[in-house]
Amino acid sequence: MDLDMGINEDMERSWSLLSWVASSVMVLGGVVPYVPQYLEIQHSSNTEGFSTRVCLVLLIANILRIFFWIGKQFELTLLLQSVVMILTMLVMLHLCCTVQSTIRVSTKQHRFTDLDLRYFWSWSRFEDYLLFCFVFTVLCAFVTFLFLNSMLFVEALGSLAVLSEAMLGLPQLLQNFQNRSTRGMSVKMVLLWMAGDVFKTTYFVINESPAQFWVCGTVQILLDVAILLQVLYYDLDTRAKLG
Template sequence: MDAGVGLQEEDVEESWTMLSWFASSLMVFGGALPYVPQYQEIQRSSNTEGFSTRVCLVLLIANILRIFFWIGKQFELTLLLQSVVMILTMFAMLHLCCAVQSTNRVSTKQHRLSELDLNYFWKWSLFEDYLLFCFGFTVLCAVVTLLLLDSAVFVETLGSLALLFEAMLGLPQLLQNFSNRSTKGMSVKMVLLWTAGDVFKTTYFVLNSSPAQFWVCGSAQILIDVAILFQVLLYNQDTRIKLG
């Protein structure tokens, strides 16, 4: 009897370990997966108009800051790996966008980081300029973090800034929908998938006792998702709601 109970407990423990491993893997790579079809579409169409490189800017800054937050306050390794994967994903998207825009460019005029022209900030012609900017930003963060690492206030503020950038990722879409009084190109199904992903992410943060910044960020993202969902329902109430 005791042997049977022991085997049952072992099976439960093994199942829980597998479930935990699956959830961690989903956290690491799940955020990057939506960009795979977008990458393939840009490759196929040689057109970058449907993708804003500003998304890359926000996510690069957020995840670089999150890595330095981890140095000051070590949380789950899963969330650190998630940041590394997202940074690599954003670099891949930027590299493709630069290559496509270079091919399609009519004018030979190129805009470079070295020109220090704010009108063309994050609109540079060469991928190397984006790398250089991120390298400079990383060095700056490293120096400041090294000087203030012993300050708990600084570390917590760093984490809050990192997650604030990430939490506000959906805000431009929300404001654009409100301004246009339209959610053309969006569907209930798509927004529900966004919401489900953010709910999963926030639940993971809570269950793993992640720093408060993470679940606050997740909660803010869920609220923005719900607001966008209401916009889709409101602006399409007189038409057939797209389901896919």
């Protein structure tokens, strides 16, 4: 009996440790793929290989996810993940704004307050992106607390949040196609994205997170595969031209 209790206690400790590690990876793992991209932009002073639209998608998705959590409390880990991802995207935007300001030839400055849709998300200062996030957050807060008692609204909010995140790779996919190049990207980088999305989706399924989350993860994996194929194709095309 004592032996069985000891084994059960060891298993519980091991499971708790594994759960803690998995939660830590969920919170911080999403940042890892952007580290080499950040270093590449910083080193080359070139933002061509990174689409700031990715930041837009992730900022919107994670701000919405925070309000989804307010309406329907799920794992605290996923809430912390959203906060960390928002901070990461702001850091990436700050770097891109800094780099672009040093190479910008035109003296024309574009501001969020201009309300010019032609330059939406192509503003000149980092402060304009912060202002957009603030206005969007205030608007979401107002609407959420207005309809917080409606379960239909809460579920729709969650679906919108994860649908936005599911489209994460789409801006990068379109930019690669438009430029006919994946400069600044590598197979290793995309495989890191894919590994993260596979782990994330598995975590959602094991922890029985709301269905919106694992659907989001599945779509992200499919987009990762498409981007990986782009990297391989354009790399072969470049080598063929040089050879």
